[in-house]
Amino acid sequence: MIRIVIAEDDQLIREALKLTVEQDEAIEVVGCASNGLQAFELCGRLLPDVVLMDFSMPECDGVEGTRLIKSKYDIKVIILTISFESDTVSKALDSGADGYILKDVRPGELIQMIKSTVMGLRAVHSNVLSKMIKHGTGYTESSPPTHESEERLLTIRLTGREKSVLQRIVCGRSNKEIAADLLLSEGRVRNIITNMLKKLDLGDRTQLAIYAFKNNIV
Known part of the structure; x- marks a missing residue:
């Protein structure tokens, strides 16, 4: 069973994400938070396998929340956001995030990306990948060789x-x-x-x- 914590300040989106990922019998949402600090605190109590982390949240955003989690726990973090911005991707991945997914991702694709992340792969939405390449955004650990x-x-x-x-x-x-x-x-x-x-x-x-x-x- 893959244990998930969802960090999202919008309650409707939070509930929608929970319903979406729990369509798969191998996934269980064990906790929900409304900012990155709450997600960090839940990780200490629940030790989930993955955190789905909204990028923009009040008080403690997804980047800072990811840094907190990665500084103490071996827990995967996938950043969720509504749009692509090259500096946003860079900040997310530099914080230690294991993936970056747009919120318009298909349910099946989101579930597959969660499973891929648990297996140790970087999960990046295909639309984000193409734009990262177009804009020349770095992708440090997973970038193919150059020159x-x-x-x-x-x-x-x-x-x-x-x-x-x-x-x-x-x-x-x-x-x-x-x-x-x-x-x-x-x-x-x-x-x-x-x-x-x-x-x-x-x-x-x-x-x-x-x-x-x-x-x-x-």
């Missing part, structure tokens, strides 16, 4: 099957969903992803998504 390494990446050819899998990764689809789409086994999908990571010398699905945007695969 001569990036030139090498551009010369590497992906197969049609690999590109099909990659396109679905960008859309936030799980291995199970990709397998169903392409009439493959989950094991085969995992192998394709592993091979792409090795071929491109990348570390995770987020880096694959950035590669896809840079090379017009999506």
